[in-house]
Amino acid sequence: MSATGIDSHAAEGRPGQHTWMHALVRVGFITVSLAFLAAVLLAPLATVFIMALSKGIAAYLHSFSDPDTAAAIRLTLLTAAVVVPLNTVFGLAAAWAIAKFEFRGKSMLITLIDLPLAISPVISGMVFVLLFGLHGWFGLWLQAHDISIIFALPGIMLATMFVTFPYVARELIPLMEQLGNDEEEAAITLGAGGWMTFFRVTLPKVRWGLVYGMVLCNARAMGEFGAVSVVSGHIRGLTNTMPLHVEILYNEYNFVGAFAVASLLTLLAIFTLVVKTLVERTGYRRR
Amino acid sequence: MSFRAPSVLPGFGLTFGFTTFFLSTIVLLPLAALVLSATSMHWADFVHTVFSARALGSYRLSFGASLLAASVNVVFGFVIAWTLTRYEFPGRKLIDALIDMPFALPTAVSGIALTTVFAQNGWIGRYLEPLGIKVAYTWLGVTLALTLISMPFAVRAVQPALLEVQRDLEDAAETLGAGRFYVFRRIILPTVLPALLTGFTLAFARAVGEYGSVIFISGNLPMKTEITPLLIVIHLEQFDYQGAAALGLVMLVISFVMLLTINLLQAWGRRRYVRTGH
Numbered sequence: 331m332s333a334t335g336i337d338s339h340a341a342e343g344r345p346g347q348h349t350w351m352h353a354l355v356r357v358g359f360i361t362v363s364l365a366f367l368a369a370v371l372l373a374p375l376a377t378v379f380i381m382a383l384s385k386g387i388a389a390y391l392h393s394f395s396d397p398d399t400a401a402a403i404r405l406t407l408l409t410a411a412v413v414v415p416l417n418t419v420f421g422l423a424a425a426w427a428i429a430k431f432e433f434r435g436k437s438m439l440i441t442l443i444d445l446p447l448a449i450s451p452v453i454s455g456m457v458f459v460l461l462f463g464l465h466g467w468f469g470l471w472l473q474a475h476d477i478s479i480i481f482a483l484p485g486i487m488l489a490t491m492f493v494t495f496p497y498v499a500r501e502l503i504p505l506m507e508q509l510g511n512d513e514e515e516a517a518i519t520l521g522a523g524g525w526m527t528f529f530r531v532t533l534p535k536v537r538w539g540l541v542y543g544m545v546l547c548n549a550r551a552m553g554e555f556g557a558v559s560v561v562s563g564h565i566r567g568l569t570n571t572m573p574l575h576v577e578i579l580y581n582e583y584n585f586v587g588a589f590a591v592a593s594l595l596t597l598l599a600i601f602t603l604v605v606k607t608l609v610e611r612t613g614y615r616r617r
Numbered sequence: 618m619s620f621r622a623p624s625v626l627p628g629f630g631l632t633f634g635f636t637t638f639f640l641s642t643i644v645l646l647p648l649a650a651l652v653l654s655a656t657s658m659h660w661a662d663f664v665h666t667v668f669s670a671r672a673l674g675s676y677r678l679s680f681g682a683s684l685l686a687a688s689v690n691v692v693f694g695f696v697i698a699w700t701l702t703r704y705e706f707p708g709r710k711l712i713d714a715l716i717d718m719p720f721a722l723p724t725a726v727s728g729i730a731l732t733t734v735f736a737q738n739g740w741i742g743r744y745l746e747p748l749g750i751k752v753a754y755t756w757l758g759v760t761l762a763l764t765l766i767s768m769p770f771a772v773r774a775v776q777p778a779l780l781e782v783q784r785d786l787e788d789a790a791e792t793l794g795a796g797r798f799y800v801f802r803r804i805i806l807p808t809v810l811p812a813l814l815t816g817f818t819l820a821f822a823r824a825v826g827e828y829g830s831v832i833f834i835s836g837n838l839p840m841k842t843e844i845t846p847l848l849i850v851i852h853l854e855q856f857d858y859q860g861a862a863a864l865g866l867v868m869l870v871i872s873f874v875m876l877l878t879i880n881l882l883q884a885w886g887r888r889r890y891v892r893t894g895h
Contacts, residue, residue: 351797352797355797356704359696359699359700359703359704360700360704360706362693362696362700363693363696363697363700363701363712364712366693366696366697367697367712367715367716369741370731370761370764370765370768371715371718371719371765371768372715373734373740373741374727374730374731374733374734374765375718375722375730377730377733377734377739377740378726378730381733420635420636420639423631423632423635423636423639424632424636424640426628426632427628427629427632427633427636428636430624430626430628430629431621431622431624431626431629431633432621432622432624433620433621433622433629433633434620434621435620439636439637439640441876441880442640442644442645443636443640445644445648445876446644448822448826448872448873448875448876449648449826449869449872450825450826450827450828450846450849450865450868450872451826451827451828451829451846452826452828452846452847452849452850452865453651453826453846453849453865453868453869456651456849456853456861456862456865457647457648457650457651458647459853459858459861460647460650460651460654460858460861460862461647461650463853463858464856465856465858466858467650488643491643492643492644492647495640495643495644511624511626514626515625515626518625518626518627519625523627524626524627524628527626528628546720546721549720549721552723553721553722553723553724553725553726554723555723555724555725555828555829556724556827556828556829556846559828559829559850560850560853572723573723573724573725573726573829574725576723576725576726576729577725577729577833580729580833585733588729589729592723592725592726592729592730595722595723595725595726596722596726598721599718599721599722599723599726600721602721603714603715603717603718603721606714606717606721607714
């Protein structure tokens with residue numbers, strides 16, 4: 331191989347690039363990669379749409395007219411509409427405090443913010459059951475005051491908030507750190523107020539990172555299964571989110587219905603990846 | 618405030634206060650409740666729950682399948698990352714974007730789709746069945762689901778490291794007569810090793826806690842195809858909160874160890890990076 335390396339070096343500018351060994355390795359690597367991705371990624375993705383449309387487009391569309399399915403879609407949208415803005419405000423506040431100032435315990439704070447990503451979704455849901463469930467710490471008090479959190483909307487929102495907690499913050503913190511404080515300091519020194527500096531200087535600078543974080547947060551919020559499953563109680567038409575409704579329909583062998591709802595979630599995932607690609611094209615890159 | 622360096626920028630009190638308050642209410646206090654619930658158990662009860670035959674069986678599957686999935690992902694993650702960073706072929710950018718699909722795809726969707734593909738009459742399952750390989754409703758299916766959902770961690774950890782490999786070093790070695798395998802072992806592998814280990818740990822950490830994609834394909838037989846998160850859910854459904862909290866604490870401790878390992882590995886990777894003279 332090293333004997334032919336000299337010749338191909340002259341031809342290609344990189345040594346050894348044109349030997350048959352390299353061609354073989356190249357073809358092998360590409361084939362293995364594509365085969366692996368086709369089996370574990372593309373086949374399941376295609377299955378979602380093929381199963382959803384297996385009884386024709388009419389049956390597919392008809393499955394959305396089921397009132398329980400419609401209720402599940404509404405619940406998922408409502409949950410995301412509450413959770414994503416709250417976690418966005420949190421992400422902006424956390425990024426401002428962490429990226430703009432030096433203080434003790436900063437890396438500890440960042441680790442704690444990332445904590446929900448390292449925890450099993452089942453545990454993320456369970457902590458709220460332990461607090462607010464019937465046999466939980468505040469269970470009797472809540473029951474006495476006729477407040478339901480577990481097996482109701484507040485529990486679903488809390489669990490979703492927990493699992494999507496870090497998404498916006500972890501996009502914004504490194505981005506703001508990287509962009510530095512010079513422009514903000516200039517604005518403040520020239521007499522702009524804090525809010526004005528934030529809205530007119532900082533926010534435009536980090537807008538793509540913010541969009542990116544919000545889209546990821548939204549995808550996880552709408553798609554979360556484990557944590558929400560633990561707190562929801564699976565009441566049809568009331569506390570079933572879209573992923574939970576997929577499970578119920580699937581277990582009832584209503585495959586068209588299950589895959590129809592799953593196809594919406596898959597489209598959401600594809601939308602998320604498209605936004606991610608577009609945002610990266612603006613020059614914003616993940617670390 | 619002595620614990621922070623002075624700055625002309627305003628808003629530290631407001632944002633720091635809001636951050637710590639929100640973090641405490643949503644994340645830290647609920648987690649503290651879990652730890653307290655588990656530790657308030659009688660020691661004998663705790664041991665009985667955590668080391669019951671069923672729990673041990675679930676750890677074996679959860680950790681065994683996660684280790685296997687993470688190992689598979691290190692191999693395929695390296696191959697995919699290599700293909701994406703070193704070769705130019707039609708559709709490369711599309712494939713690169715698709716790698717993140719398991720991050721974006723809800724786990725329930727991955728679960729039912731994988732089960733359908735790998736069931737006895739599924740697209741791939743029907744060809745494996747005559748070979749005597751059953752995937753759906755066995756430990757193999759659990760491993761497959763965990764491989765899918767943790768795959769992006771391995772690829773995305775290795776990709777930047779492969780870009781760091783100094784190609785002129787490879788070229789120099791080859792010009793001096795080094796074989797391709799020698800170059801791989803002495804130049805490429807040392808550079809990407811920390812990233813490979815980080816990818817392995819991230820993939821493992823994600824796989825251990827996974828619930829949604831697994832429960833559809835696993836069949837959920839106690840002692841055989843029951844993962845630990847499912848056992849926690851079963852305890853909760855029987856209103857055995859303390860038992861669930863005990864198992865949750867075991868998993869939580871393991872997550873912390875994983876997190877610590879990841880941080881140490883990343884610090885190690887950075888040190889190597891500095892030492893090799895970048």
